[in-house]
Amino acid sequence: xxxxxxxxxxxxxxxxxxxxxxxxxxxxxxxxxxxxxxxxxxxxxxxxxxxxxxxxxxxxxxxxxxxxxxxxxxxxxxxxxxxxxxxxxxxxxxxxxxxxxxxxxxxxxxxxxxxxxxxxxxxxxxxxxxxxxxxxxxxxxxxxxxxxxxxxxxxxxxxxxxxxxxxxxxxxxxxxxxxxxxxxxxxxxxxxxxxxxxxxxxxxxxxxxxxxxxxxxxxxxxxxxxxxxxxxxxxxxxxxxxxxxxxxxxxxxxxxxxxxxxxxxxxxxxxxxxxxxxxxxxxxxxxxxxxxxxxxxxxxxxxxxxxxxxxxxxxxxxxxxxxxxxxxxxxxxxxxxxxxxxxxxxxxxxxxxxxxxxxxxxxxxxxxxxxxxxxxxxx
Amino acid sequence: xxxxxxxxxxxxxxxxxxxxxxxxxxxxxxxxxxxxxxxxxxxxxxxxxxxxxxxxxxxxxxxxxxxxxxxxxxxxxxxxxxxxxxxxxxxxxxxxxxxxxxxxxxxxxxxxxxxxxxxxxxxxxxxxxxxxxxxxxxxxxxxxxxxxxxxxxxxxxxxxxxxxxxxxxxxxxxxxxxxxxxxxxxxxxxxxxxxxxxxxxxxxxxxxxxxxxxxxxxxxxxxxxxxxxxxxxxxxxxxxxxxxxxxxxxxxxxxxxxxxxxxxxxxxxxxxxxxxxxxxxxxxxxxxxxxxxxxxxxxxxxx
Numbered sequence: 001x002x003x004x005x006x007x008x009x010x011x012x013x014x015x016x017x018x019x020x021x022x023x024x025x026x027x028x029x030x031x032x033x034x035x036x037x038x039x040x041x042x043x044x045x046x047x048x049x050x051x052x053x054x055x056x057x058x059x060x061x062x063x064x065x066x067x068x069x070x071x072x073x074x075x076x077x078x079x080x081x082x083x084x085x086x087x088x089x090x091x092x093x094x095x096x097x098x099x100x101x102x103x104x105x106x107x108x109x110x111x112x113x114x115x116x117x118x119x120x121x122x123x124x125x126x127x128x129x130x131x132x133x134x135x136x137x138x139x140x141x142x143x144x145x146x147x148x149x150x151x152x153x154x155x156x157x158x159x160x161x162x163x164x165x166x167x168x169x170x171x172x173x174x175x176x177x178x179x180x181x182x183x184x185x186x187x188x189x190x191x192x193x194x195x196x197x198x199x200x201x202x203x204x205x206x207x208x209x210x211x212x213x214x215x216x217x218x219x220x221x222x223x224x225x226x227x228x229x230x231x232x233x234x235x236x237x238x239x240x241x242x243x244x245x246x247x248x249x250x251x252x253x254x255x256x257x258x259x260x261x262x263x264x265x266x267x268x269x270x271x272x273x274x275x276x277x278x279x280x281x282x283x284x285x286x287x288x289x290x291x292x293x294x295x296x297x298x299x300x301x302x303x304x305x306x307x308x309x310x311x312x313x314x315x316x317x318x319x320x321x322x323x324x325x326x327x328x329x330x331x332x333x334x335x336x337x338x339x340x341x342x343x344x345x346x347x348x349x350x351x352x353x354x355x356x357x358x359x360x361x362x363x364x365x366x367x368x369x370x371x372x373x374x375x376x377x378x379x
Numbered sequence: 380x381x382x383x384x385x386x387x388x389x390x391x392x393x394x395x396x397x398x399x400x401x402x403x404x405x406x407x408x409x410x411x412x413x414x415x416x417x418x419x420x421x422x423x424x425x426x427x428x429x430x431x432x433x434x435x436x437x438x439x440x441x442x443x444x445x446x447x448x449x450x451x452x453x454x455x456x457x458x459x460x461x462x463x464x465x466x467x468x469x470x471x472x473x474x475x476x477x478x479x480x481x482x483x484x485x486x487x488x489x490x491x492x493x494x495x496x497x498x499x500x501x502x503x504x505x506x507x508x509x510x511x512x513x514x515x516x517x518x519x520x521x522x523x524x525x526x527x528x529x530x531x532x533x534x535x536x537x538x539x540x541x542x543x544x545x546x547x548x549x550x551x552x553x554x555x556x557x558x559x560x561x562x563x564x565x566x567x568x569x570x571x572x573x574x575x576x577x578x579x580x581x582x583x584x585x586x587x588x589x590x591x592x593x594x595x596x597x598x599x600x601x602x603x604x605x606x607x608x609x610x611x612x613x614x615x616x617x618x619x620x621x622x623x624x625x626x627x628x629x630x631x632x633x634x635x636x637x638x639x640x641x642x643x644x645x646x647x648x649x650x651x652x653x654x655x656x657x658x659x660x661x662x663x664x665x666x667x668x669x670x671x672x673x674x675x676x677x678x679x680x681x682x
Contacts, residue, residue: 059536070537
């Protein structure tokens with residue numbers, strides 16, 4: 001790998017290469033020790049994609065996500081990063097992330113998966129849906145030739161983690177499903193070094209690729225964007241049913257699962273939707289799955305809406321707790337008590353958080369230090 | 380309008396001079412002017428002029444450099460438009476190079492560049508029309524005052540027809556999001572985006588050769604020599620005429636029509652419904668002319 005412009009730091013804390021939007025963040029570079037630079041990649045990759053079939057009469061059908069794009073020669077799928085060339089399907093982003101950071105695992109958010117640790121976080125351009133509220137649209141809603149990408153093959157990712165003693169790799173920011181091959185190969189290699197892999201996803205994936213992928217993952221956070229098909233159709237440009245199916249599949253696989261629900265004012269914030277969500281989770285996944293209600297900020301194509309009022313989030317919290325969910329959190333509300341973890345039995349404060357920082361940690365292994373109740377998760 | 384040149388030296392492929400004769404005759408007919416200079420001036424006012432090509436298939440079946448050169452020659456007649464006011468453009472430099480264009484991002488001479496040129500890219504503001512929200516190439520938003528849309532005529536396995544409206548997918552950052560439902564209504568909505576609608580002045584579809592099946596990738600077995608160009612200030616009409624030619628060639632080659640093939644072109648009627656142009660053949664004022672080797676136009680009869 002050529003070393004010029006990709007900045008990394010070997011010290012602990014954080015390292016940042018290219019942020020969402022593809023720009024180096026100069027403010028980060030102050031204080032970086034042992035900085036090493038990498039060149040931006042000049043070309044896209046041409047690694048054959050997995051999960052597609054060639055069609056009689058020409059063209060291919062992508063079988064990675066429920067969209068099942070029909071793609072003819074020189075065209076790309078909806079994701080914009082997988083291309084048909086003479087009826088062989090290629091991923092254009094293998095080993096070419098456009099965003100690389102070391103983040104607290106709480107930022108994903110994972111609250112029950114190695115709290116207080118860091119995750120080497122990366123993303124490529126592209127996404128298989130088009131949410132009008134996307135917070136990372138600069139990378140998710142573009143094609144890879146429009147982002148600044150760096151060459152970072154799977155081995156380099158794992159080596160970086162080992163050098164920095166980062167215990168996990170997070171596939172995040174855009175939609176990792178669309179860089180499936182890259183993610184899968186990193187995760188497989190990482191396991192050989194006892195490094196964990198976590199995926200932050202919208203969950204819009206077909207059963208077979210998900211089944212294979214789950215053998216390499218340690219945790220998945222799914223953005224369940226609504227409990228209404230019309231919201232998925234009009235706001236997300238996807239479908240709800242396959243996401244619900246994926247949630248059940250993940251839960252049944254034994255891989256750790258957390259859910260985020262972004263509460264968008266006037267679009268998915270009614271009591272009945274919160275009730276439906278809580279009941280569905282409790283029935284299909286269990287009451288002990290962490291559910292994070294996250295605050296919306298105006299972005300991308302929904303700049304006309306205000307940020308989610310705190311009261312709305314608190315209403316979601318109260319309804320979910322009343323419906324029996326045991327671990328409900330509020331996100332993007334730094335300092336709110338619902339950022340912290342409490343024992344469902346005795347009410348003891350177990351992990352006190354402020355933003356991504358942990359102030360108090362009162363777990364004894366995976367049990368409440370006061371009443372000894374087992375807390376689900378990987379601690 | 381359709382301008383044909385039956386006497387081409389090499390059937391289906393025109394030289395720069397032959398394209399010049401064709402374009403000259405077409406512009407005169409379109410403008411009603413008798414002098415080339417006046418015809419050019421009336422059709423394309425002075426300003427920085429974009430020429431959006433379709434170079435998806437590289438050297439195989441792209442907007443020919445000979446056509447672009449001939450058009451540039453005419454636009455610069457009597458210094459009406461200066462060379463450095465002409466911008467030949469496409470999504471990427473790679474596509475232009477592979478199609479035989481010589482890149483020039485400088486301010487000297489005719490510019491020729493992809494949106495991926497350093498310092499160009501896509502604008503930061505979103506434009507929205509109907510189902511389409513996107514960011515446009517800064518060549519379209521910032522660089523040019525007007526644009527001439529110069530696609531090739533071909534079948535498209537998703538859109539049905541790839542002509543002028545579909546070619547403007549090359550002006551937006553996220554074309555992959557707009558191929559569902561055979562590109563309807565998206566192809567019409569992309570061209571209805573304010574910048575595109577206001578700047579697209581002329582559509583010239585190269586139909587010297589037509590790929591009547593298997594597009595947008597190149598498949599030589601489906602190439603036919605049609606021997607003409609389609610020229611119109613109405614982007615929907617230009618495509619509608621292109622569709623007639625495409626369907627005729629499909630029929631002649633014993634292929635089902637596009638509706639039977641499962642990719643009916645619905646976005647043209649949508650284009651008419653939203654006021655972008657005319658899709659109804661009975662309302663289109665179609666002129667077909669044949670140009671001879673002296674550049675004289677003759678009534679060309681049927682399409």
